[in-house]
Amino acid sequence: MRMTPAVVVLFLLLLLTWLLMSGLNLNAARFDRELRALDDFSQLERGLNREVLTARAGLSLNYDALARMTDAYDDSLNRLREAAGSGSEEGAAIEALATRAHRQQDLIERFKSGNALLRNSFAYFGIFSARLGASDTRYFAGRRA
C-alpha cells in the first residue's frame, strides 16, 4: 500500500516527538546535585584517610583539619539525602553510605583519642633512654672503682 506523504510526515513527527520525550530528563537537576554531593563524599573520604595517615606520621600539628574534614564529610552526606529526597530509589544505597560514614567517623574519633595517648607514650622512650644512660654511667663507674 502506498503511503501518502502526509502519513509519512505524521509518522516522522510522532517518532521525533517520542524520541524527544524519551530524551528529556526531568530529574536532571536533582541528579546533578546528587552526583556533586557523591563526588564530594568520595573526595572527602579519601582526604580523611590521607589526613589520618598524616596525623599518625606526626606531620599534622593538630586535629583541626581532621575535625573540619569530618564535618564536611557529614555535610556531603546530608546534601546527598536532601537531593535524593525521601522515598527515592537511591534511599537504600544512601543509607548504606550513611552507615559506612558513621563507622568511618567513629573510627576517626577513636584514632584521634588513641593517637594522642600514643604520642605521649613515646615520651617514655626518651625518659627511659636518659635513665638508661645515667644508670650505665653509674654502673661502669662502680666497676672501675
Added chain:
Amino acid sequence: MSGAEYFCSDRSSLNMSFRRFWLQLPSPGEPGIARTARGRRGIVICALMLRSLQLSPATSQSLVQPPESNSTVAEEPITPIPEPPAIDPLKIKLGERLFGDPRLSHDNSRSCSSCHDLRTNGASLKSQDVGLDGSGIPLNTPTIFNAALNFRFGWEGKLRTLESDAKAALENPQLMGTSISEVVEKLAADPSMRREFAAAYGGGPDASNIPNALVSFERTLVTPGSRFDRWLVGDAAALSTEELDGYRLFKSLGCVSCHQGVNIGGNLFERHGIFHPLASPKPEILRVPSLRNVATTPPYFHDGSAQTLDDAVRKMGLAQLNSTLTDQQVKAIVAYLQTLTGNYRGAPVGASP
C-alpha cells in the same frame, strides 16, 4: 581498609609493639627493666621506630633558657584565634538580645547570661549552678567564650552543631525547661521582637530563626588577642622567659597532645583518669575542653572539683600523664596558661564588670 581502621586495629604493628612494651613499664621510681639486656634491646628498637616515624621525643627541658626567637604559627600545634566571621549585624543584635532574655526559660526566671556571664568569664564561679528545680546541675558550667570553635558541644560532645546545642539547652528541664514552640509564642506576642525578627529574617520568630539568632551571636563570642596569640604571630616580647618555659613544658610533658589546635582542645574526645583518678568518674569520656581563658574560669574539671589552676595542673599531670610535677614546673605551666586570656569587646576576659 581505611587509615583509621588500620590504626585502630590489632594488626597495626605499632599498636602491638606498644602493648608489649607497655606491659613491661615500671612505675616511676621503681627499679625496672632498664638494666637488663632485653630491656635495652627493646628501648633501642623502639627508639628506631620513633625516628622512622619522625616523631619528636618529648623530654623535659631545662627551665633556664634564653627566650626563643620569633616562632611561626606553621611550626606550632596551637594557632591564634581568628577574628569572628562576617555575619548579618541584625541577626547578631537580635541574638544578643535573646541571650539576655528571661522569656527563653519556662518560668521567665533566667536567661542564657544567668549562667554564661559575658561581663566576666562567660561561665559562672560555682562548681555547680542551680537548676530550675532547685537541684544542682551535675556538670560545671563551661564558658561560652570560644565555644563556637569546638568541634562538638557539651561536656560529652554529644551535640554536633551550635543550633542543636542551643535547642538542647532550651529544652533541658534543669536549664531553661522550655520548648521552642513556647518561646516562639512568647516572642511573637512582643511587637518589638516581631519587628526585629522581620528586619533580620523577613518574618516573625519561628523554630528555625530563634536558634539561628542565638548561634549568630554565639559565633561572635571569640576572644582573640591573647598574649600567647601575639607571640604566635611573631611578637617575641609577648611572653616572659618563665611563660615560654611553661609552654615548652606544656609541649614536652604531653599536655599539647590533647590541648592543641585553635581552641587549645575542643577537637577530640579523651577519657580522663588514665593513670590515676582525676575527678568524678562519670562521664568517662569527654570532649577535651578548651584551655582558652582558662585562668579566668575556676573551678575546673567537669565536676568543678579543682578550685585553683595550680590544683588542676597538678591533678592533670598525675591523672593523664603519670607525672608528679614539681612546684617549679607547675608555676611555669600556670604562668603559660595565664597568657591564654584573650579580649572581648576591647577588655580582657574575666575583668571585673
